[in-house]
Amino acid sequence: MENPVYEDIIDQLAVQDYAISHTLMDEKLLSRLRNHLIRLRNAGELRDAGIGNKTNFEVNMEIRSDQIKWINQLECNALEQQFFDAVQDFSNYLNRTCFTGIKNWEFHYANYRKGSFFKRHFDRFKNDNGRKFSIVCYLNKKWVLGNGGELVLHLDKEVVVEPKFGTVVVFNSALVEHEVKIAHKNRISITGWLK
Numbered sequence: 001m002e003n004p005v006y007e008d009i010i011d012q013l014a015v016q017d018y019a020i021s022h023t024l025m026d027e028k029l030l031s032r033l034r035n036h037l038i039r040l041r042n043a044g045e046l047r048d049a050g051i052g053n054k055t056n057f058e059v060n061m062e063i064r065s066d067q068i069k070w071i072n073q074l075e076c077n078a079l080e081q082q083f084f085d086a087v088q089d090f091s092n093y094l095n096r097t098c099f100t101g102i103k104n105w106e107f108h109y110a111n112y113r114k115g116s117f118f119k120r121h122f123d124r125f126k127n128d129n130g131r132k133f134s135i136v137c138y139l140n141k142k143w144v145l146g147n148g149g150e151l152v153l154h155l156d157k158e159v160v161v162e163p164k165f166g167t168v169v170v171f172n173s174a175l176v177e178h179e180v181k182i183a184h185k186n187r188i189s190i191t192g193w194l195k
Contacts, residue, residue, distance in 0.1 A: 006093045009170055013133075018153055018171035020161060025086060025137055027166055032079050034139035034165075037109045037188050045069055046111050065116040066180070068108040071190075083107075083190070087135075091194055100132060100194075107135075107192030112149055116187075118180040120154060123173040123193060131173040131193040138163040139188045149183035163187050 005023050012019035040046060046067035071080050084105075091102040112118075123134045136151060143164045151169060153159040154177040161169055171178070173193060180187075 003093055006090060006097075010094070010098060013170065013172070016155070017175050018155070018159065018169065021168045021170070022166055024090070024168040024170075025083075025166070029079065029082055029086070030137065030139060030166060033083060033190060034141070034188065036077070036079055037111070037139060037190075040069055040109060041067075041111050041188075046109065049110070064118045065112075066118060067111045067113070067116075068191075070106070070108045071192075087192075087194075094133075094194070102132065102194045104130075104195045105192055106195065107190055110189045110191045112180065112183040112187040114183060114185060116180075117182045120177055120179040122175075122177055129174070130195040133194040134169075134171050134173045134176070135192050135194065136169045137190040138165055138167045139190065141165045143185075143187075147183070147185040147187070148181055149185070149187035150181045151178060152181060153178045163189065 005021060009019040009021055009024065046069045049064050049066050049068045071083075073084060076084065084107075087105055087107070091100075091105065094100040095102055124131050140147075140149075140163050143162060145162070149163050151161040151163065153161070153171060161167065
């Protein structure tokens, strides 16, 4: 059965290698995940994010200064399981309709404190080409122009995405160079990759 929300994302990806949706994820679920992320942040459970992977992993605050906590699929809570169920449904649809070959995914909570940023980069590692699509789910309520933290996709022309609550961005991990501009207010999201 055709899913119009998924079809809209697929159509956008086919034309421009990125898609923006305001209806991919359930708002009530995102609100509860937002509250959980804030609890984790307040409890000091987020850590400085790094760049690279495996043997070339490093924390470099001149390139990336956000904090993260990986969501472990084997030890997730009921809220996180609902999120993963939604990701599974979307992945199954992509596999069935577009033959994408998605087999797995990885996601983390992200917190950009005031002054945090992530310079221009691609989401694929030089030693691992598993990441196919990047997904960012924004959890910021009452976000206004001037708060910073915009996602900038560097394509033929720059695409600037405000990190407003409920907005989900999906893009080709290998083809879309992007950055996160300096946040002037605390900015939170769930970010991950379909692999």
